[in-house]
Amino acid sequence: MSDFDEILVGEEWENTDLSLLETLDHVLNRGLVIAGEITISVADIDLIFLRLNVMVSSVETAQEVLRKRELAE
């Protein structure tokens, strides 16, 4: 097992929601931008979503996680 295997991302955090938020932060807000847009098809019609929409999506997801945490506490 490699060093990378042993230390799972966020494993030391007791709250898995925080780990999830960190993961989403990395994949949604960082990383190489190869294309400035992503394309989503709905009913065979291509819709163009700019990066900003992806970030909005991440915020919504984050808020959902935080809401669940508050309810659980």
Place this chain on the structure above:
Amino acid sequence: MKLYVYCLAEGVPKLRETPPGVSDAPVRIVEFEDLSAVVSVCRSDAFQITRKNALAHHEVVRSFTQQATPLPARFGTLVTIEQLRNYVSTHRQAIKAKLAQVHGGLEMNVRMIQTIAGTGSSQSSGNEPMMGPGTAFLLEKRREIFREQGGAAQKEQLSAWLREKLGDLIKEEKISLVPSETIILAKADHLIAREDVHEYRTKMAQAVEERPEVRFMVSGPWPPYSFANIELEFSRPFGVS
């Protein structure tokens, strides 16, 4: 047909066992001479922005990072093979330079939250005499400048402190501060050698003990998401001149 892109790498012609990608699609490698892209074939343009797919993206990148340090692509990167070929061709030197920079490295993140005591000095007292909109604007600009100057100084202090504690473990560093009147939220992203992960965590744990007034969150190792961007990007917002 489009390709969903997970990451770019150099000198990796074959994949080891990799988890399924977004929408459970199999993952494969597309080669562009000595550079490779880890992709899934997207048979239609339908792509769901879901938590499951975001995590699948990360799992593929994470799995690949055990094989070699890549440049992770951002979630949701759908391109045609021609677009990907053009991108790699156009940015070949920059991609290779970035890959050399992150080679053998992993990313660690530190988040710090500190409450500011006595925050009234830079805020409006609410008792200023009646002023025109021009004066109000200039006063707000002055406060903004003070905040920016304070933020820059805090960034330097934080960077110096982390370097004192972590020393040569840091190959590269990115620090950002989120300004606020009541708290300081600081984020430090570090690129370190993968064999230094345990030492990094040990030293950070010791450093945390010295600053009880600050809340810390340390996470990682991550694929080098924060160090993947090529400086040429975003010279034009969303490709608009």
